[in-house]
Amino acid sequence: MITGRREAPAPVIRGRPKAVLAYLIRRLFAAAVMLVVIIMVVFGIFYLVPKWAGVDIAASFVGKQADPAAVEAVREKLGLSDPVHLQAWGFFKGIFTGRTYATGGDVVHCSAPCFGYSFKSEQAVWPVLTDRFPVTLGLALGAAVLWLVFGVAAGVLSALKRGSLWDRSAMVVALAGVSLPIYFTGMLSLATFAFGLKWFDAQYVPFGRSPGGWFGGMILPWITLAFLYAAMYARITRATMMEVLGEDYIRTARAKGLREQTVIGKHAMRSTMTPILTMLGMDLGALIGGAILTESTFNLPGLGQAVLNAIRNQDLPIILGVVLITSLSVLLANLAVDVLYAVIDPRVRLT
């Protein structure tokens, strides 16, 4: 039985490992089904849209004077001539058992997990994903720390000092943050801090080569990305906190003579964090799949930049790979959030 007045987003039990395990397995199974559906949809889009639009993907991979035989050969090589269900099945099988590609005397074996080869660069997709993933993960996590700390703090302060100068100015800044797109704030920060004041170099350096260089290169992207999200988090925090402060149990806590610090920090914050956590799960999951605008503005070689190039080049295998990572990270992040609810908000726990 669920206690508490609000309906909990997901029931989680603490202290009963079996039930927790069953719940996790159920969720993971659902996630796997979801991924399969997503792969089917992406294949469907790639198969159907060119047909409707009357365009030919294979033709864009041959030279200026393409004779029909060469186009046909390329279509064969890319596997685009097979029926769509065979293409999708080949892809599934490749993930678990690997695949062998043989065209025109060129035999290539791609061992499991095989996500295929880029149409454009002929690289295997899996190493491209694993190579670019850490860049995106670093960007997303670093920015998340910033926007959580500053966004939530600003929201709480605004809620506590409602109508004050602080509240008003914080909310104006937040509004600006929400409404200014990354390619504006990104270019502005580059122009000001990288080229004008020369505070940061703002060029990506792999962590392995120089941790300091990596940190220096990531500061502007982190701040720029966090600015957008912190603004949203500040507004949500403020609204939720004000609602929570009006609740009976807060009045009770105050009436009991608890210190204001405890009332806010221990009682009000827990309820406030629930919607923040929900948002964080989705935002972080989506960002891990590639912060397309941030990465292309700051030339960060992450998944978002890869997928943008892939879309330009009609490079289906790379697009599929990134879509899968995005979906998987959204699903996992949401699962993690559901588990965390129980930690933060006791009302969510089963009795």
Place this chain on the structure above:
Amino acid sequence: MTTQRASARRKQALAAAAVVAGLLTTAACGGGSDSTSEAGYDAANNKVVNAAATKGGTLKFAGAQDGDSWDTTRSYYGFAWNFMRYYSRQLVTYKTEPGRAGAGLQPDLATDLGKVTDGGRTYTFTLRAGSTWEDGRPITAKDVKYGIERQWAQDVLSGGPVYLKDILDPDGAYPGPYQDESADKLGLKAIETPDDTTIVFRLPQPNSDFPQMLAMPSASPVRQDKDTKSKYGLHPFSSGPYKFESYEPGKSLELVRNTQWKEASDPVRKAYPDTVAVTFFSNANDLDQRLIAGDYDLDLSQTGLSPQGRQTALKQHKGNLDNPVSGYVRYAAFPQNVKPFDNEHCRKAVIHGADHVSLQTARGGPVAGGDIGTNMLPGSIPGNEGQKYDPYAIAGADKSGNIAKAKEELAACGKPNGFDTTIAVRNNKPVEVATAQSLQASLKKIGINAQIDQYDGAQTSGIVGSPANVEKKGYGIVIDGWAADFPSVQGFGRPLWDGKYVLESANNNYALIKDPAIDELFDAYAKELDEGTKARMATQINHKVMEGGYYLPFTYEKYLNWRSGRLTNVYMTDAYNGYDFVNLGLKPSK
């Protein structure tokens, strides 16, 4: 997949873009002074800037896009061909000289430009001694043959030019080296390798531009035991002074010295820097700012600065800029299968009615857009007459359009009150759309109502490249541009003007020119070995094309290109319409 909440903010975005443009032009003041050049504006256009023979340093390229492929067989990008000379050699290659001289050929792996016998059907080359692969083994005639044979494997190695394949094996009899039954995979009959230093080409029909086709990277040697087929472009095996150290597609590329390369074996390459590094950018504005700041030496793609970078650079670093032609002629073609463009008078009405100055302005003006185009043969092609040949007074008396003359032509066409038509233009470049709008506005004045249809630029071959589709959609005016694959009227104009080159898809003869006189001239040109006569034929072909009124040329395109003050031996070459990469050097660092 969209991950950031940036939708539905178009208004802010527009305002934002304007503010950013303003800020960017002011914020990047006083960029690194060490990169400033004393050579002056346009100094490397037609002459060498900072001639020096200093070795060492890292030459830093910045690229807004990766090469289509670094496999010598598979690339069709001009900048990639230019770059490939670092790690590949050919029998013959372009002279390392500025301007027009740079489009001439000189021996590279071969000892001379080849002995031509049998009325232009046989070319015999002898290989120079001492040329080696990056593992020290000598480059043999068989390696050259195998490298050329790879062009036949279009099913695995698509994307590059196939001139040699079409000329040596017009019927497509050879299946390519990967499906070659012979033990050594060298089954192509048209190329013979009697010994390791001799290679003989036997052409079924003579083609006087054959040496030009041998100068393309797609004629580079490839060693059979190092051929990784579809993966070759990820790490080509070097025959030149540099070899691949690392390559991460879309991120970076680094070449280091090939220690096995000997300068004495190579009459072309000087190999000044120790390292050649390329960094790829996804933000072109950022790339320009970093060039101006001195973080990088030059732009890999050689397509010029973007509008914002242009403004900053022109104001503050004019001496670092060159303003060369891009090799492209920008034009409108009139497909004859769309009425009333089957009538030459209707075509000429459009040519006379267009405001050529406003078209030039739409393309960026005289500096960033280029000079007004008066005929179809660009300046780097032998036989061109430049703006001197101007049969429609496009850059002369009628440069703002001649409405009276246009109306005369309309009357002669039987459409005195004008007509309706459609302009087809690619949607991925704002300047193309601006050109279409400019043309639309001037045609309105002579009663021609033109709709603009923007199509997906990545799908050119199936949209405007399909005459059936052009007819169905009623594209009376197709806006496009063209540059030569090699500097000759054949390399530039044959796909555009020869009736035999009209194709069902990927057609480039948009106007559907089927003029026996032009076709005969091309055939005669291919058989003619005398360069002077060839140039005169090129002039004649150009005249025939212009007289038919099949095209309205807009501009001989130009761009503004950044040259770091660190660079030595900098010059523009007509061979690649960009800086000649292979012999760039660096000033010693202080």
